[in-house]
């Protein structure tokens with residue numbers, strides 16, 4: 434076998450797709466219990482609404498991602514990316530001006546509609562009005578992962594990968610009964626347990642979310658106040674998510690739940706029921722850039738990590754960079770290559 438992929442969140446899916454479209458045989462080992470992708474809201478928004486700026490490489494990543502998700506949707510015969518308007522609820526009148534100025538800026542104008550909406554709405558409280566984002570949408574993380582892996586048959590194995598069982602031999606790397614040329618680790622925050630790569634400064638940021646049922650709320654729009662309200666179909670909505678970089682446990686917390694509920698009580702004028710409260714750790718990096726590349730000493734171990742809070746936007750194009758690096762010898766940009774950190778920089 435050529436390649437072994439460890440982890441099948443959006444990083445694993447994306448690199449698997451690059452291998453598949455280039456006819457490179459691979460196995461996947463994944464234990465989805467700690468998947469950040471599986472609880473993510475799927476919002477793909479290349480702007481930073483807090484500062485009215487573009488996210489890093491936002492337009493380029495967004496263009497690539499939309500085509501990529503179309504290609505996967507055709508293969509799995511299921512549409513995994515849907516265009517949605519995102520309505521940004523203003524917190525003050527002062528924001529109107531910031532919005533109008535931002536909507537005139539080059540590139541941001543592709544995503545921000547200039548108009549300020551002040552008409553009161555029945556279901557949602559928007560006392561200072563709202564502005565609309567266009568050319569944005571939602572990735573259905575659950576279905577892209579769960580439907581894509583079905584194509585691999587027994588080449589997808591649901592199990593925990595044991596680092597101690599790896600054998601480095603002359604012919605390649607042996608894991609249990611299989612021999613591989615290389616391993617690509619796509620473990621999200623699970624990388625903290627990886628003895629080969631845990632020298633890298635993955636910080637992690639805990640995120641908690643709710644799923645609610647609200648039959649009277651429209652399914653056509655994503656709302657963004659302090660948190661996102663994302664339609665999931667069948668009267669269900671994803672609410673989130675909180676950010677906490679001090680607690681790295683995956684225990685759900687009453688404080689985070691209260692925070693999310695406070696926002697819902699403030700914004701929604703309609704009844705809702707909570708269906709689920711969940712938590713995972715986002716794979717965030719000290720310098721807020723992804724972690725891609727080759728282990729400095731073990732020449733057949735690669736990593737694809739550090740997608741932070743924007744996996745849906747960044748994973749597709751980054752997977753192309755990693756593919757080109759591994760198979761076509763194209764250099765990675767220094768801002769994403771793990772060579773910007775040395776093995777000694779272990780402590781954070």
Ligand SMILES: Cc1cc2nc3c(=O)[nH]c(=O)nc-3n(C[C@H](O)[C@H](O)[C@H](O)COP(=O)(O)OP(=O)(O)OC[C@H]3O[C@@H](n4cnc5c(N)ncnc54)[C@H](O)[C@@H]3O)c2cc1C
Nearest residue numbers: 440442443444464469470474475476594621623640744745
């Ligand atoms: C609450 C929350 C909301 C979010 N909302 C959004 C959003 O709306 N939009 C967006 O773009 N991003 C969002 N994110 C961020 C997004 O989830 C991440 O950027 C992205 O999913 C990271 O993908 P990944 O594949 O690197 O890691 P993961 O999705 O965590 O996948 C890693 C996989 O590897 C497995 N694994 C790890 N170690 C091993 C091992 N030893 N053996 C076997 N398997 C292993 C894990 O269990 C998991 O299945 C959110 C995150 C959280 C926590």
